[in-house]
Amino acid sequence: MAGRTAFDLDADEVVDAALALLEEEGLDAVSMRSVGARLGVSPVPLYSRVGNKDALLEAMAARLMAGMAPAVDEGEPWVDYAVRWATAVRRRFARTAELRLVLGNSRAPFVEATRPLIDTLRRAGFAADEAVQACRLLLWAVAGFATIEGGTVRDRPTRGRRPGGDPSGVSRTEADHLFAVHVRYVVEGIARDHEATGVDG
Amino acid sequence: MAGRTAFDLDADEVVDAALALLEEEGLDAVSMRSVGARLGVSPVPLYSRVGNKDALLEAMAARLMAGMAPAVDEGEPWVDYAVRWATAVRRRFARTAELRLVLGNSRAPFVEATRPLIDTLRRAGFAADEAVQACRLLLWAVAGFATIEGGTVRDRPTRGRRPGGDPSGVSRTEADHLFAVHVRYVVEGIARDHEATGVDG
């Protein structure tokens, strides 16, 4: 088991190492060299496993976002599930403060997370395109919020930014409140538009 | 006038050069070396003018966002102004596709843009904290939207991303529609909450 070399090594292990580095030392510490070093390998073999650095970042994002959507309760009203879904997505973002940087690369992981919400809306009587639009709205709202939030509540020093010096920064509880209101507005809007169109059935 | 050296050179000129580089070649082309070179100067003098690269990015963001808020019409209902304001903020973002990266650094420019909206809400009878919350909601909603939008509608190749290959990507007109609905939901939500509290007067 100590006989591990670069010859066995798959993409998952590379992503594991990169995520460990992200968690322990932040995104700046994730480089092809540092990931290789953590695996006891030169940077070169990583290219055959994950492509290049952009692709590695995408794979990290995909792993962090996998299974993001909460399970659907059977008789749960769609409004409740939508709020739970939005909250879960936001929380997954919050877990990794610097994810907003990872995020720049692909939104594919979000699409996967979207399916259970779409299904729930369809079961609630939304037309296909109506459900897609509602889901997109909520996804963009939450992802956007989380992205901004990630920038506002920064915990890594970045040299010379004194805490509380940014007047647009909000506290954790203010952000929580802002998020709750925001999601409520969007969900209520979706509900009202839905009622206005689907009076039959 | 050809006798320009590094000895006269102020922060504004540095920011000018950096923005020109941003517009012409993208954010990756903006480095302390490249900005210096465009000014015919070594990278060293830039440090006494703008601090460091983070500070330069902040200054660029501030310049791009300056005067972002549209002028207030006298008798205009606050709802109309709020929508105009949101639209203007979004447009300012869209102008610089990679601004979302510049954005990571400071939200101070947004705070400045916020004032006319706050004033309009106050004149419409919003309490101080109510106006601040409404404004924050709209700001976060729009900034978040624009950030995601900037990542989705990418025009720079980034090696190996085929156009239309990202299923979460939406077309320009879809994004426009999404934005309009999103802003409407938030503004309507603000209006309803306001009516619910401020029945007197």
Next chain:
DNA sequence: ACCTGAACACCGTTCAAGT
């Protein structure tokens, strides 16, 4: 075949040396 070390063309930042 698939690794490693060295190399290329870059970074941000600092420092000794010049004028």
Next chain:
DNA sequence: ACCTGAACACCGTTCAAGT
């Protein structure tokens, strides 16, 4: 005083050389 060139400690990526 304030510049420049060189340096330091990094990048992502590629390539010749080794096994």
